[in-house]
Amino acid sequence: MKTEQLKYETTLSFANEMDLRDPLKGFSDRFYIPKKENGEPGIYFCGNSLGLQPKSAREYIEQEMKTWKTLAVGGHFNGKHPWMHYHELLTVPLATLVGARPSEVVAMNTLTVNIHLAMVSFYRPTAKRNKIVIESGAFPSDQYAVASQALFHGFDPKTTIIELKPRPGENVIRTEDIEELIDREWESIALILLGGINYYTGQAFDMKRITESGQSKGCVVGFDLAHAVGNILLLLHDWNVDFAVWCNYKYLNAGPGSVGGFFVHERHSENFDLPRFAGWWGNDKETRFLMRSEFKPSEGAAGWQHSTASPFQLAALRASLEIFEEAGIGALRDKSKKLTGYLEYLLDNLDGNRISIVTPRDEQQRGCQLSLRIKNDGKNLFKEITSKGVVVDWREPDVIRVAPVPLYNTFNDVFSFIEILRKVLQN
Numbered sequence: 001m002k003t004e005q006l007k008y009e010t011t012l013s014f015a016n017e018m019d020l021r022d023p024l025k026g027f028s029d030r031f032y033i034p035k036k037e038n039g040e041p042g043i044y045f046c047g048n049s050l051g052l053q054p055k056s057a058r059e060y061i062e063q064e065m066k067t068w069k070t071l072a073v074g075g076h077f078n079g080k081h082p083w084m085h086y087h088e089l090l091t092v093p094l095a096t097l098v099g100a101r102p103s104e105v106v107a108m109n110t111l112t113v114n115i116h117l118a119m120v121s122f123y124r125p126t127a128k129r130n131k132i133v134i135e136s137g138a139f140p141s142d143q144y145a146v147a148s149q150a151l152f153h154g155f156d157p158k159t160t161i162i163e164l165k166p167r168p169g170e171n172v173i174r175t176e177d178i179e180e181l182i183d184r185e186w187e188s189i190a191l192i193l194l195g196g197i198n199y200y201t202g203q204a205f206d207m208k209r210i211t212e213s214g215q216s217k218g219c220v221v222g223f224d225l226a227h228a229v230g231n232i233l234l235l236l237h238d239w240n241v242d243f244a245v246w247c248n249y250k251y252l253n254a255g256p257g258s259v260g261g262f263f264v265h266e267r268h269s270e271n272f273d274l275p276r277f278a279g280w281w282g283n284d285k286e287t288r289f290l291m292r293s294e295f296k297p298s299e300g301a302a303g304w305q306h307s308t309a310s311p312f313q314l315a316a317l318r319a320s321l322e323i324f325e326e327a328g329i330g331a332l333r334d335k336s337k338k339l340t341g342y343l344e345y346l347l348d349n350l351d352g353n354r355i356s357i358v359t360p361r362d363e364q365q366r367g368c369q370l371s372l373r374i375k376n377d378g379k380n381l382f383k384e385i386t387s388k389g390v391v392v393d394w395r396e397p398d399v400i401r402v403a404p405v406p407l408y409n410t411f412n413d414v415f416s417f418i419e420i421l422r423k424v425l426q427n
């Protein structure tokens with residue numbers, strides 16, 4: 001189902017024309033794009049793994065270095081952007097990207113830590129109802145987190161975790177199969193925790209339908225949005241998702257290991273009876289510095305914070321989110337569909353049958369990434385295109401992930417990538 005019937009062509013002039021007409025064409029200049037060894041601009045298709053550095057990030061971080069240098073402890077309250085409130089500069093732009101109310105999101109910790117903390121509140125297993133549904137081939141950190149949570153509660157991960165699998169011969173999981181599993185097993189399911197987009201196949205799950213069908217049977221439903229945030233349109237509040245977590249260094253360009261994201265639906269965020277692990281940064285701001293012994297959580301997702309936030313990490317994220325606000329996630333998604341559709345079209349027009357696309361063909365069921373399954377020594381093919389200045393990644397046993405990012409990639413990048421691929425395949 002295409003939103004717009006765009007007729008692609010295989011020529012370079014078509015790619016150039018698309019770039020010329022691209023309403024977002026100026027945005028690539030806002031990022032540092034790594035060069036090839038010969039100094040030419042490289043082709044960077046790894047924004048799904050680590051987003052590029054916004055040129056403004058340095059200035060934003062240096063501002064906080066300056067505050068630290070000149071005001072030291074005074075920076076908490078008297079800096080240009082007082083550190084005490086710095087994370088609040090990010091709530092509106094983050095909420096916009098995930099389709100939440102500002103009070104439902106907070107930037108804190110890192111992704112895997114946030115999975116654990118969310119599970120403290122939202123995985124409340126009982127003797128009868130303790131199972132966790134995840135997708136097969138979930139990101140390893142998610143698998144470890146979920147298994148260790150099951151163990152922590154005294155359950156055997158082998159029998160407690162249900163993995164959703166594609167049907168034999170298929171690459172991705174059908175929504176109707178997820179619904180069927182929920183209908184069949186709901187009495188034992190405590191939590192459904194899926195990636196919004198699977199990191200390996202690039203499949204975008206139908207979060208609205210899955211949330212509805214899980215919750216209609218009393219299951220808690222959460223998502224790991226590492227590959228979805230800043231990539232596809234999200235409406236967490238309206239979909240009634242219970243909680244979500246993500247990292248901000250992939251499509252959101254906040255830099256390696258930067259601060260993560262956390263969403264709690266407002267239905268829960270004012271439920272102070274929900275168990276949570278507490279820390280002073282989650283305490284109500286009005287009384288935080290009174291240093292009382294009794295914990296009084298802030299309202300909203302902010303009440304799940306623990307420690308003093310690092311302004312350096314938040315500053316880098318702020319630099320990137322300002323660019324997202326300017327570009328608009330709607331416009332980015334529109335371009336993304338065309339850019340990835342163009343990649344798909346050119347791949348389909350390549351000779352030979354060594355490459356097949358694992359990611360769904362339906363643009364509603366994917367973001368910008370296409371995962372390519374390569375027959376016959378794909379690793380070698382990967383090495384050859386890499387040596388020609390294409391940055392993509394290899395995922396065992398046979399997949400190359402290619403992510404044209406609408407913020408800084410061009411139709412010309414896609415065209416050049418295909419030309420390189422064609423030459424390597426011919427050899």
Ligand SMILES: *Cc1c(COP(=O)(O)O)cnc(C)c1O
Nearest residue numbers: 110111112139141199224226247
């Ligand atoms: C990238 C990614 C992670 C990485 O987690 P960190 O805690 O940020 O290292 C975890 N889960 C998924 C689904 C990811 O895509």
